[in-house]
Amino acid sequence: MTGNRLKLRAIKVHDRDNVAVIVDDGGVSAGERLDDGVELQCHVPQGHKVALVDIPLEGKVWRYGEVIGTAKVAIPCGGHVNETNLHMPTPPALDELPLATRSAxxxxxxxxxxxxxxxxANGSVGTKNxxxxxTSVQCVAGVVDHVVQRIKSELLPRFINVDDVVGLNHSYGCGVAINAPAAMVPIRTLKNLARNPNFGDEVMVVGLGCEKLQPSTLVDDQPVKIYQNTEAADPQANVLSLQDESFESFADMVEGIMAMAERHLERLNQRQRETCPVSELVVGMQCGGSDAFSGLTANPTVGFATDLIVRAGGSVMFSEVTEVRDAIHLLTPRAVDAEVGQALVDQMAWYDDYLSQGQADRSANTSPGNKKGGLSNIVEKALGSVIKSGHSPIVDVIGPGERLRKRGLTFAATPASDFICGTLQAAAGMNLQVFTTGRGTPYNLPMTPVIKVASNSTLGRRWHDLIDLDAGRIATGEASIEDMGWELFHLILDVASGRQQAAADRLGLYNDLVLFNPAPVT
Structure with a gap:
């Protein structure tokens, strides 16, 4: 990108591009000229694309040096290029991709x-305590919510080193095909969520008792110790079922959960912050409410920070299969070896099949807000999304709900849904997330700090108390991608250290966790 230090009316990314993105707040009106002399034929809103040359019928439209579509009609130089006048190209063929062909x-x-x-104790590091x-089933969610509020008011003030108490509620656990092959996805997600490093190895499960997903299943890699409402209750208890006959009332259930929680809080309270190398960071990168600036400012900023974390020995995940699919040809060459490259291809193929079974395709991804923000289709969105991965080699690929296995840059296959992606990245073991947005969202996770990066300064100013970093300064010429990347890197270290709170944490805004369940519901 040129013009990092110069205010431009429109930004062209690549020499091959025949469109540019309008920077001016409020857009550019018909008759006005861009810096290169192109006269606009109509009003083009901020973030939308203007044709820099005449584009004939069926002519290719280029952005990021890649084809994002073909013209449905002839588009004049200075015309508005958008989803209404573009055909979406077919995705890259998965059996023709180069694997591990690019040197790091x-x-x-x-x-x-x-x-x-x-x-x-297991060697992982939390950024929160x-x-x-x-929970093993939705049936107990109301009880757990009730108890969490009591724990926060009655117990938590006594444990000054513990940051919060979180109920991991969900809609799974019963009325589902628990033995279907795809059921492994939600089950391993729940198991691995409990092992997130910010929970300090203190696994605590509350179930009902009659559900298909038995509570003990979620702790089957360690001794299962059942809590019973007796004087001899095990202080190491990690599983409680509301239907246990030792509970004779709702009050008994509540007191039992609180008693078990108190023992866990005592152990968590012994944890203290200590100096750790960046190699212990596990950062998830995600975007939501994207616009045409996302691929110009916020996502390149994240990509620069990604490379810094990897250079320091840390771990970074990028995800969102439908926002990778149309740029997969740019990623498979970066795989560290052919096996990792093939794993990328396999995840794309699995998701293609998954969407086909639901009688949908990847075009269902783009939202009305994406289009209002200037993104014409999923191809353009994907090309701007994968920039979050920076330039580091891709060392591994993990499936939905699996735990991270290697340090470095990993593709964690998830749907693009903000809430499902965040849940799966948390299950993979991330201890901090960076979330870019152009349209704006109050999204946040209860167990993991989420740093929000605005792609445009209009949003950064309007949502000044919800946005942590304004990468829109790149588009306005006030900063470079390198400037913003280093600024984000230092912000990550400050938030991970507890020296600074992410904006949504300060406001106490949290979204529900959402499991990805591709298995049948009975």
Whole structure:
């Protein structure tokens, strides 16, 4: 991108591009000229594309140096290019992709950067110290919500080193085909959510008792210790079922959960922040409410920070299959080896099939807000989305609900839904998330700090108390991608250390967790 230090009316990314994105707040009106002399034929809103040359019928439209569509009608130079006058191209063929053909860019190891985290016995590190109460079935959600509020008011003030108590409620657990092959996705997601490093190895499960997903299933990699409402209750208890006959009333159930939680809080309260290297960070990168600036400002900023974290030995995940599918040809060459490249292809193929079974395709991804923000189709959106991955080699690919296996850059296959992606990245083990947005969203996760990056300064100013970093300064010429990438990197370290709170955490805004369940519901 040119013009990082110069205010431009429109931004063209690549020499091959025949469109540019309007920067001016309020857009550019008919008859006005861009910096290169192109006269607009009609009003083009901020973030939308203007044709820089005459584009004939069926002519290719180029952005990011890639074809994002073909013209349904002839589009004159200075015309507005949008979803109404573009045909969407077919996605890259999965059996023709180059695998692991690109050498990793040379980059010096980044040393000397640390953060203050909570080290766990299993070697992982948390950026928060949170008690997570896992539920095995939706039936108990109301009880857990009730108890969480009591824990917060009656118990939490006594444990000054514990940040919060979170009920991990969901809509799964019964009335489902528990043994269907695809049921492994929600089940392993729930198991791995409880192991998020911000929960400090203190796994606590509340169930009903008669559900298909038995509570003990969620802790089957460690000794199952059932809580019973007796004087000899096990202080190490990690599973409680409301139907246990030792409970004779709702009050008994509540007191039992609180008693079990108190033992977990006592252990969590012994954790203290200590200096940890950046190699212990596990950062999830996600975008939501994207606009045409996302691929110009916020996502390149994230990509720069991604490369810094990887150079420091840390772990970064990028996700959202439908926002990768149309740019997969740019990613498979970056795989560290052919096996990882093939794993990328396999995840794309699985999701193609999944969408086909639902009689949909990847075009269902783009939202009305995406289009209002200037994104014409999923191809354009994907090309701007994958920039979050930076330039580092892709060292691994994990399926939905699986845990991270390697340090470096990993593709964690998830749907693009903000809430499902966030839930799956948390299950994979992320201890902090960076979320870019152009349209704006109050999205946040209860167990993991979420840093929100605005793609345009209009949003950054309007949502000044909800946005943590305004990357729109790149488009206005006030900062470069490198400037913003370093600023984000330092912000990540501050938030991970507890020195600074993310905006949504300060406001106490949290979204529900949402499981991805591709299995049948009975």
């Amino acid at each position: 860019p040379s980059a010096e190891t980044l040393e000397g950067y640390t953060f203050e985290g909570f080290r766990n 949170v008690l997570g109460i896992t």
